[in-house]
Amino acid sequence: xPFKKLHSDIQEKLEYLEITTPTPFQKSSIPxxxxxxxxxxxxPKDSGKTTTLILTTLQKLKCEAVGNxxxxxxxVENKEKAMELYDAFLTYTKHNSLxxxxxxxxxxxxxxxxEIFMGVDILISTPKTMNxxxxxxxxxxxxxxxxxxDDAEFLTQNxxxxxxxxxxxxxxxxxxxxxxxxxxxxxxxxxxxxxxxSKIVSI
Numbered sequence: 001x002p003f004k005k006l007h008s009d010i011q012e013k014l015e016y017l018e019i020t021t022p023t024p025f026q027k028s029s030i031p032x033x034x035x036x037x038x039x040x041x042x043x044p045k046d047s048g049k050t051t052t053l054i055l056t057t058l059q060k061l062k063c064e065a066v067g068n069x070x071x072x073x074x075x076v077e078n079k080e081k082a083m084e085l086y087d088a089f090l091t092y093t094k095h096n097s098l099x100x101x102x103x104x105x106x107x108x109x110x111x112x113x114x115e116i117f118m119g120v121d122i123l124i125s126t127p128k129t130m131n132x133x134x135x136x137x138x139x140x141x142x143x144x145x146x147x148x149x150d151d152a153e154f155l156t157q158n159x160x161x162x163x164x165x166x167x168x169x170x171x172x173x174x175x176x177x178x179x180x181x182x183x184x185x186x187x188x189x190x191x192x193x194x195x196x197x198s199k200i201v202s203i
Contacts, residue, residue, distance in 0.1 A: 003019075003020075003022055003030075005031075005034070006030075006055060006059055007058065007059055007062060007063050009058075009063040009095075009096055010055055010058055010059060010063065010092070013091075013092050013095075017091070019051075022048070023047055023048035024047070024203055025041075025043040025047040025048050025049065025052065025201075025203040026048045026051070026052050026055075028201050028203060029041050029043075029052050029201040030052060030055065030056060032199055032201050033052070033056040033175075033177055034056065034059060036175055037175070037197070037198065037199045038175060038176045038177070038194075038195045038196065038197060038198035038199070039176075039177045039178070039198060039199050039200070039201055040178050040180075040183055040187070040188075040195070040198055040199070040200045040201070040202075041177060041178065041179045041180070041201050041202075042179075042180055042181060042182050042183055042200070042201070042202045042203070043179075043181070043201075043202070043203040044181055044203070045181060047203055049150070049151075049179045050085065050088060050150060050179075051088075052179075053074065053148050053150055053177070053179060054088060054089055054092055055092075056146070056148075056177070057072045057074070057089075057122060057146055057148065058092060058093070058096075058098070060072065060145050060146045060175070061098060061121055061122070061145065061146075063096045063098060064096060064097050064098065065097040065098055065099055065119070065121050066121070066143075067119070067143055068117070068118070068119040068120070069120075069139075069140040069141075069142055069143040069144075070101075070116070070120050070121060070122065070123040070139060070140075070141075070143070070144065071121055071122075071143045071144060071145045071146070072121065072122045072123070072144070072145060072146045072147075072148070073122075073123050073124075073125065073130070073141075073144060073146075073147045073148070074122065074123070074124045074125075074147075074148045074149070074150060075125060075126065075127055075130060075147075075148070075149045075150070075164070076124060076125075076126060076149075076150050076151070077126065077151060077154040078104070078126060079104035079105065079106055079126070081150065081151065082102045082103070082104050082124050082125065082126060083102065083104075085102075085124050085150060086100060086102040086124055089122060089124070093122075098121045098122060099119060099120050099121045099122070100120070100121070100122045100124065101115060101116060101120040101122070101123050101124070102124045102125070103116075103123065103124070103125040103126075103129050103130070103133070104125065104126050104129055105126060105128060105129055107129075109129070109132050109133065109136065109138065112129070112133060112138065113133065113136060113138035113139075116133070116138060116139055117138075123139065127155070127160045127163040127164045127167065128159070128160065128163050130163070130167055131163040131164075131166050131167050134166070134167055134170060141170060141171045141172070141174070144171060144174045145174065145175065146174065146175045146176075146177065147168075147171065147174050147175065147176050147177070148176075148177045148178070148179065149164075149176075149177070149178045149179065150179050151179065151180065151181075152178045152179060152180040152187060153180050153181065153184060153187075155186070155187060156184050156186045156187070161186065164190075165193055168193060168194040169193075171194070176190075176194050176195055176198075178190070178195065183200070183202075
């Protein structure tokens with residue numbers, strides 16, 4: 001039972017939300033992600049991928065705020081996806097100290113830099129915005145523990161693919177987890193960049 005082995009705060013929240021049984025995907029993926037390996041997670045729509053992403057991120061950060069630099073980054077395709085995920089995270093972080101921040105192209109980069117500088121634990125962003133923050137030294141990766149990508153199919157677009165490769169080159173030590181409905185050959189190519197020794201969980 002993957003939920004049984006999660007942080008007590010997460011278990012409490014799941015109980016409150018009346019989520020008692022993990023989906024088959026969650027049963028298979030949560031233990032593998034918790035092990036710290038790089039993971040390609042593939043499963044059909046509505047199999048619990050986004051909830052898994054949230055739960056494993058909170059687990060990795062032990063449900064508490066630490067320092068100022070982000071310890072978790074989640075990349076999404078666009079502003080709409082970023083806001084949706086932000087709201088989903090808030091459901092789980094409402095009663096703990098974790099600080100979730102969302103950035104996207106339409107928000108001025110200087111505003112993002114100064115707000116991130118104030119202290120953030122989980123940074124949700126799009127690849128282009130994240131890359132811009134990197135180039136402007138607007139975000140430190142020194143404390144990064146987990147880097148997840150939700151609905152990763154969008155990474156097959158060339159400009160986004162290049163932005164991600166550029167971002168990951170400056171990250172020294174971190175766990176990468178990529179969620180998608182299937183592994184596109186282009187996504188498999190990440191094995192030679194940052195998904196070394198990765199495992200595959202597929203439902």
